[in-house]
Amino acid sequence: xxxxxxxxxxxxxxxxxxxxxxxxxxxxxxxxxxxxxxxxxxxxxxxxxxxxxxxxxxxxxxxxxxxxxxxxxxxxxxxxxxxxxxxxxxxxxxxxxxxxxxxxxxxxxxxxxxxxxxxxxxxxxxxxxxxxxxxxxxxxxxxxxxxxxxxxxxxxxxxxxxxxxxxxxxxxxxxxxxxxxxxxxxxxxxxxxxxxxxxxxxxxxxxxxxxxxxxxxxxxxxxxxxxxxxxxxxxxxxxxxxxxxxxxxxxxxxxxxxxxxxxxxxxxxxxxx
Amino acid sequence: xxxxxxxxxxxxxxxxxxxxxxxxxxxxxxxxxxxxxxxxxxxxxxxxxxxxxxxxxxxxxxxxxxxxxxxxxxxxxxxxxxxxxxxxxxxxxxxxxxxxxxxxxxxxxxxxxxxxxxxxxxxxxxxxxxxxxxxxxxxxxxxxxxxxxxxxxxxxxxxxxxxxxxxxxxxxxxxxxxxxxxxxxxxxxxxxxxxxxxxxxxxxxxxxxxxxxxxxxxxxxxxxxxxxxxxxxxxxxxxxxxxxxxxxxxxxxxxxxxxxxxxxxxxxxxxxxxxxxxxxxxxxxxxxxxxx
Numbered sequence: 001x002x003x004x005x006x007x008x009x010x011x012x013x014x015x016x017x018x019x020x021x022x023x024x025x026x027x028x029x030x031x032x033x034x035x036x037x038x039x040x041x042x043x044x045x046x047x048x049x050x051x052x053x054x055x056x057x058x059x060x061x062x063x064x065x066x067x068x069x070x071x072x073x074x075x076x077x078x079x080x081x082x083x084x085x086x087x088x089x090x091x092x093x094x095x096x097x098x099x100x101x102x103x104x105x106x107x108x109x110x111x112x113x114x115x116x117x118x119x120x121x122x123x124x125x126x127x128x129x130x131x132x133x134x135x136x137x138x139x140x141x142x143x144x145x146x147x148x149x150x151x152x153x154x155x156x157x158x159x160x161x162x163x164x165x166x167x168x169x170x171x172x173x174x175x176x177x178x179x180x181x182x183x184x185x186x187x188x189x190x191x192x193x194x195x196x197x198x199x200x201x202x203x204x205x206x207x208x209x210x211x212x213x214x215x216x217x218x219x220x221x222x223x224x225x226x227x228x229x230x231x232x233x234x235x236x237x238x239x240x241x242x243x244x245x246x247x248x249x250x251x252x253x254x255x256x257x258x259x260x261x262x263x264x265x266x267x268x269x270x271x272x273x
Numbered sequence: 274x275x276x277x278x279x280x281x282x283x284x285x286x287x288x289x290x291x292x293x294x295x296x297x298x299x300x301x302x303x304x305x306x307x308x309x310x311x312x313x314x315x316x317x318x319x320x321x322x323x324x325x326x327x328x329x330x331x332x333x334x335x336x337x338x339x340x341x342x343x344x345x346x347x348x349x350x351x352x353x354x355x356x357x358x359x360x361x362x363x364x365x366x367x368x369x370x371x372x373x374x375x376x377x378x379x380x381x382x383x384x385x386x387x388x389x390x391x392x393x394x395x396x397x398x399x400x401x402x403x404x405x406x407x408x409x410x411x412x413x414x415x416x417x418x419x420x421x422x423x424x425x426x427x428x429x430x431x432x433x434x435x436x437x438x439x440x441x442x443x444x445x446x447x448x449x450x451x452x453x454x455x456x457x458x459x460x461x462x463x464x465x466x467x468x469x470x471x472x473x474x475x476x477x478x479x480x481x482x483x484x485x486x487x488x489x490x491x492x493x494x495x496x497x498x499x500x501x502x503x504x505x506x507x508x509x510x511x512x513x514x515x516x517x518x519x520x521x522x523x524x525x526x527x528x529x530x531x532x533x534x535x536x537x538x539x540x541x542x543x544x545x546x547x548x549x550x551x552x553x554x555x556x557x558x559x560x561x562x563x564x565x
Binding site for chain 2: 039093
């Protein structure tokens with residue numbers, strides 16, 4: 001009985017916090033169903049009086065949203081698949097295979113984590129231009145194909161694989177490639193899901209590099225297109241909210257489905273310091 | 274012998290990609306910052322001239338660069354403590370034994386982290402709208418007259434801080450939550466038997482228990498906040514009166530609006546050096562505290 005007061009305070013605060021946190025996203029969703037102009041009234045309406053899909057229709061019919069969505073999906077999927085292959089192979093090798101300079105190379109990679117990606121952006125732009133990759137899917141994904149963090153994530157997990165298992169397979173005459181593909185990859189499965197969702201979300205949400213490298217509007221990803229659209233249509237709040245919804249909803253849904261793996265990745269990453 | 278060959282096949286592709294698209298550009302940035310790399314050099318590298326530290330010298334004399342630097346520092350100094358404080362508060366609440374539906378609240382608090390920054394910046398620009406935005410509507414209920422969030426140089430950066438705190442606090446909350454759960458239960462038990470108050474428990478058990486993690490998240494948050502770009506790009510275009518022009522925004526304009534790529538590289542390098550120094554300082558401070 002004595003603890004009832006504090007319990008009410010804690011739970012009330014939690015609810016207030018949740019309402020404040022969820023409100024912008026819920027309002028975004030609500031306004032996206034309002035007809036043009038309905039949200040530019042005072043007091044601001046909470047729910048659409050006459051819900052409509054007009055804004056979504058307009059986005060796809062007049063503003064090429066389908067194309068941008070496809071671009072985003074292609075860019076994020078391509079980057080995820082390639083990053084998964086490269087980082088997994090390297091992370092496994094750093095954990096379980098012996099080669100000259102292994103520790104030194106790994107330490108150098110970890111040291112590079114302090115360098116922010118923005119330092120590389122301008123020379124990378126010049127390099128990508130030399131390679132003829134400006135305004136191509138290839139140009140956008142180039143910086144996400146391999147990452148120190150991804151290699152680190154896989155390595156930490158792979159360290160726990162039992163050496164005896166790998167040795168036994170070698171004695172049975174299995175090649176290194178076969179051991180990796182049919183023994184290691186299945187055992188790494190949970191961390192692979194984590195790396196996949198982290199990479200997919202990061203490339204889907206990425207803004208600065210796609211903004212720089214995608215000069216051709218047809219290839220814009222959703223965030224780049226939305227930023228451009230919002231500068232042209234500052235007053236059209238309902239349309240902008242619909243644009244925000246189609247940008248956010250895919251990643252939010254993916255996160256809700258695979259939440260456990262995503263959070264495992266964050267916790268593994270925070271140990272690096 | 275054969276096995277070490279195989280190992281190179283495994284690490285080789287990732288190392289080549291990192292080398293070409295990360296390490297070479299890092300060296301390239303240092304090199305470019307010492308040249309007058311511009312649109313002419315971009316089309317033909319023979320137009321490139323080595324100009325020593327000229328870019329750095331002119332940058333340090335450019336009031337707009339200093340303005341962007343102060344704006345960024347203001348954002349960091351205001352945003353990092355607010356973010357960490359909110360994260361810690363949320364973590365303590367979710368971790369409380371009195372809390373119900375903890376998994377649900379954790380998910381809600383974390384949701385903004387995975388959203389697309391550009392999209393939520395568009396949403397928040399609308400929430401901050403002087404006439405039709407929800408924030409001013411809510412404030413009017415408290416008797417506060419409307420604030421011109423995006424149009425007043427005094428309020429534009431605080432508005433961006435509010436967005437940043439909302440967007441990011443869930444991330445550190447997850448990390449702090451794990452740290453809180455690592456504090457042994459018997460420490461709390463012992464304190465309770467000794468009759469310690471709630472505040473004393475917080476001050477002498479909780480805070481020391483999560484101190485290393487607090488240091489880590491504050492460094493991670495700070496380095497992230499130094500890279501402010503998309504929020505002002507979408508919400509204010511660096512205005513009003515350049516009050517939200519960040520260092521990266523300045524770099525972007527130098528590089529991709531004026532095509533002074535050499536100068537832009539120098540900006541990137543100066544930002545990196547600054548971030549490095551502040552991180553080193555924080556680590557040192559943290560270590561000294563730890564020794565005592």
